[in-house]
Amino acid sequence: MAEDSVPLAAPAVAAVAEAAAPRRRPRGPGLWAVLKYAALTLGALAMLLPFLDMVLGALRTPAERLARPPVYWPQDPQWGNFVRVFDELPMLRWTLNSLGVTLAITVLQCLTSAMAGYALAKFRFPARLAVFRFAVGAQMFPFFIFLIPWFFILRYFPLAGGNGWTGSGGAGFLGSYTALILPFAVSWYGIFLMRQFFLAIPDELIDAARIDGAGEFYIFFRIALPLVGSGLATLAIFVFLYHWNEVLWTLTVTRTAPDLQTLPVGIYLLRGAYENEATKSVQQAAIVISILPVIIVFLLLQRYYVASVTSGSVKG
Amino acid sequence: MLSRLNSKEVAPWLFLSPVILFALVFFVLPVGFAAYVSLTTWDSLTPPRWVGAKNYQYLFATDPVFLKTLWQTLYFAVGTLAIGVPLALLVALAFSKVRHQGAWRVAYTLPMVTNIVAVAFIFTFVLRQTDGLLNRLLGLLGLPGPGWLTDPRLAMLSAILVFVWMELGRNMLLFAAGLGSIDESYSEAARLDGASEWQVFRHVTLPLLRPTVLFVVITGFISGMSYFTLMLVLFPGTQGGPSRAALTTGQYMYQMAFEDLRMGRASAVAYVLFALVFVASLVQLRLLRRGGMEAP
Numbered sequence: 353m354a355e356d357s358v359p360l361a362a363p364a365v366a367a368v369a370e371a372a373a374p375r376r377r378p379r380g381p382g383l384w385a386v387l388k389y390a391a392l393t394l395g396a397l398a399m400l401l402p403f404l405d406m407v408l409g410a411l412r413t414p415a416e417r418l419a420r421p422p423v424y425w426p427q428d429p430q431w432g433n434f435v436r437v438f439d440e441l442p443m444l445r446w447t448l449n450s451l452g453v454t455l456a457i458t459v460l461q462c463l464t465s466a467m468a469g470y471a472l473a474k475f476r477f478p479a480r481l482a483v484f485r486f487a488v489g490a491q492m493f494p495f496f497i498f499l500i501p502w503f504f505i506l507r508y509f510p511l512a513g514g515n516g517w518t519g520s521g522g523a524g525f526l527g528s529y530t531a532l533i534l535p536f537a538v539s540w541y542g543i544f545l546m547r548q549f550f551l552a553i554p555d556e557l558i559d560a561a562r563i564d565g566a567g568e569f570y571i572f573f574r575i576a577l578p579l580v581g582s583g584l585a586t587l588a589i590f591v592f593l594y595h596w597n598e599v600l601w602t603l604t605v606t607r608t609a610p611d612l613q614t615l616p617v618g619i620y621l622l623r624g625a626y627e628n629e630a631t632k633s634v635q636q637a638a639i640v641i642s643i644l645p646v647i648i649v650f651l652l653l654q655r656y657y658v659a660s661v662t663s664g665s666v667k668g
Numbered sequence: 669m670l671s672r673l674n675s676k677e678v679a680p681w682l683f684l685s686p687v688i689l690f691a692l693v694f695f696v697l698p699v700g701f702a703a704y705v706s707l708t709t710w711d712s713l714t715p716p717r718w719v720g721a722k723n724y725q726y727l728f729a730t731d732p733v734f735l736k737t738l739w740q741t742l743y744f745a746v747g748t749l750a751i752g753v754p755l756a757l758l759v760a761l762a763f764s765k766v767r768h769q770g771a772w773r774v775a776y777t778l779p780m781v782t783n784i785v786a787v788a789f790i791f792t793f794v795l796r797q798t799d800g801l802l803n804r805l806l807g808l809l810g811l812p813g814p815g816w817l818t819d820p821r822l823a824m825l826s827a828i829l830v831f832v833w834m835e836l837g838r839n840m841l842l843f844a845a846g847l848g849s850i851d852e853s854y855s856e857a858a859r860l861d862g863a864s865e866w867q868v869f870r871h872v873t874l875p876l877l878r879p880t881v882l883f884v885v886i887t888g889f890i891s892g893m894s895y896f897t898l899m900l901v902l903f904p905g906t907q908g909g910p911s912r913a914a915l916t917t918g919q920y921m922y923q924m925a926f927e928d929l930r931m932g933r934a935s936a937v938a939y940v941l942f943a944l945v946f947v948a949s950l951v952q953l954r955l956l957r958r959g960g961m962e963a964p
Contacts, residue, residue, distance in 0.1 A: 384865065388762040395759050396775040398833070402790045403778065405801045409793055422799045464690070467683040475680035483684065490695060492949060494894040496918050497942050500705065500925050500935055501698030504712070538690040568679035597783035599897050604926060616783040623904050636793070639786045650781045651774065657781075658773070661838055662845035 403643075410434070410637035414630035433637040441638055445611070446618040447645070453532045453602075453614060454595045460537040461591050462584055468538075469546025470572055474558060484547070490540040495600075498535070503604060506531045527609045532602055536595065542587050545663060549583030550576065582656075589653050590660035596646055615642045706935035716932065723936035733912065733920065734937065741916040741941075744828060745892030749885055752832040752839060756884070757877075759836065760843030761869070777837035784834075788901030791830045792817065817902065820913035827899055827914050831892075839884050846880030847873070886952040893945045894918050917941045 411430050416423035437443055472484050506525040509515060514522020525531040553576060561571045577584070599616050606612045613621070619642050626635035650657060673682065706723055710716035727734045763772055779787060794801045795816035803813025816826040850873065858868045874881075896919035899908060907923060908915025917937060925934035 388766065391758065392762045392766065392772060395836075396772065399775050399779060399836070401801065402794050402833075405794055406786075406790045424799075424804065464686045468687040471680040471683035475676070477677070477680050480680075486691070487687075490691070492946060493695075493699070494890065494942060494945055496894050496921060497702060497938050498694070498698050499922070500931055500938065501701040502694065505693065505698060505701070535694055538687050538694070543687065562676070567674040568676065569674060572679075572683070593781050597781075599784055600900075600922075616785040619783075619789070620785045620901060623901075635789075639789050643782050643786050646781050646783070647778065650777070654770070654773070654777075657777075658841055661841050 406636055407640055410633055410640050412633050414633070417629050417632065430633060433633050434641065436634055437638045437641055440634060441622070442618065443615075443638065443641060446613060446615040449612060450596060450614040450616075453529060454592055456529075456533045457536045457595045458588050458591045460533070461539045461542050462588050464538045465542030465546045465587060466577060466580070466584060467572070468543045469548075470550050470576055472543070473547045473550035474553070474555065474576070487540045487543045491544070499601070499604065502535050502601075506535070506605070526605055527612070529612060531605045532612060532614075535601070539591065542591065545587055546580065546583065548663075549580040553579050585653075585656050586660040586663060589649075589656045593646060593650065593657065702935045702938060705931055706939050708932045710931040711929045712931050713929070719932065723933045724940070726933065727936055727940065733915070734917070736912070737908075737915050737917040737920045738941075738944075740824060740914070741893055741918070743824060744831075744895070744916055745889050747825070747828040748831045748835070748892050749888050751828065752835055752888070753881070753884060755832065756836055756839030757843050757881075759840045760847060763840060764844050764847045773837075773841070776840050779834045780837040782834075784897050785901055787830065787834055788898050791826075791833075792902060792904075795826055795830075818910055820909070820911040823903065823909040823914040827902060827909075830902065831895070831898060834898075835888070839888070842880055842884050843877070846877050850876045882952065882955060886949060889952065890945055890949055893941065893948070896922065 408424070408426060410433050411426040412423065413426065413428055413430055416426060416428075468483075468487070472480060472487075503526075506512075507523065508520060509524040510517055512522070512530075513524045513526070513528060515524050525534065558571055558576065561575055566575070597616060598614075599620060602612075602614050602617045603620065606614075606617060619638055622635055622638065626632050673679075705716060707718065707720055708716035709719050709723070759776065763769065763776070766772060782790075795803075797803060797813060797815040797818060800813070800816070802816065806813045814822055816822050854876065855868045855872050858872045863871070896916045899914050899916060899919055900922075903909040903914055906912075908919055918941065921934045921937040921941070924930045924937065
């Protein structure tokens, strides 16, 4: 990227500079380069070979699995296993559940984070600092603290799922998509992140709109929000990938509601169904398919994802 | 009325209202509720019965498993950092000065976007004793292949290695970003003064990278201490691996709550673990401030 932005005159300038002060070459540049590529290649192999192992496993015939010693490289690749997966398992249902739940969480978190981040960045009001500190402090609370209480809050939520005013009588939100979505409607980290992005917008712009008679909600939705588009995209891709892969909570609330299970949870509960060594190829095919959508999303939006991972770490 | 709602004084509270409602129902209430439950005995079917600090007493004085899980959790958290951080730094150093960064990045970050269930299943096959990929490769080198997932002495180490594999991409990206934000002129100056590459790294790059290192260590420690989804899938059907050798405190709490229905005792476990993580992260935050970085 840096090479593209060098002005046209640069080569000439560089040549002059090189002639004036011959650059001191670091010792053994060849050796360093070789070591560098060797290390990177070795690491990349360690990263990718397990994926290849899974794909090869999905393609083996039962006979190849049961042979002693087992055949590693499938001689007669069973591409049909990838079709069988859809016949034998509710893959489509799981995928749609994953997609719906994850999209709902992403939209909710982006909206609540943007609104709260905007309020904390662009308004002066008495409790502002206290609210901000709360949001930062809340990030310190690990997820496992909430597992038990959330379960029962959703179970005894008043007037939900057949519950009365006192929260008893029905199953509450358990057994509904709300149980999978509502506890993740707000992200403390998202508020923190969006506040950072809104801080970069000049106050003058907002004040000018106020003088022109624009209402606060108009200013937020039509002026401020479009200006943090890339920040919002960064948050969205992060939230999406995180919740697409969420297992623990979904597993906890959908054990008794198979219709709500998502892709990773469905695959997790498969363990028992493919105990038999001969049918494990189908299980492996299901796993390969569960990985594919998110890899495609990742490849398309890589740049934003990298930004979202590193945005909290480097100062300024 | 509408214009009043749309005013500069009221609008911020309207923007904050969803978050405030959420905080009351899904943060303040649960934190208080869990604290209360931890002082009761409750099977979730009959009303809770107040027992005071008995649950905490039981965990430290009577429970033969709890302290074991704490040590194992610490082993996991420290182990993942001790292996993962230097490895990620090494990869980031090589990565930050290489062409075609996009392609390398894909290779290293693929595990990070793969769901944890798939990762764990991939490795239950890779780590199989008789015909797993790892032992096949070891066999090619003439080395014996141990039972990575069945030997109690190796079970937690296997979980650590899988976790390192999973997190390498994230840490590598963080280090690469940290390296990218360092002004090249410092190391250039050191090189002009005749410093070797190792000296430049040890005395120039590493001190400047301190904030990133601390960020990676702190966030890694917190997530490592509370982690157990991986072990749930990696050691199916067992209660935390062979001889419970890979049972972490988080998973112990989960089993207590949702399998044994001991909500009171499980909440006490959650609070003890939370207190440990909290204190540890405060200590690390102090170090972080000294490292020249404000709130993360």
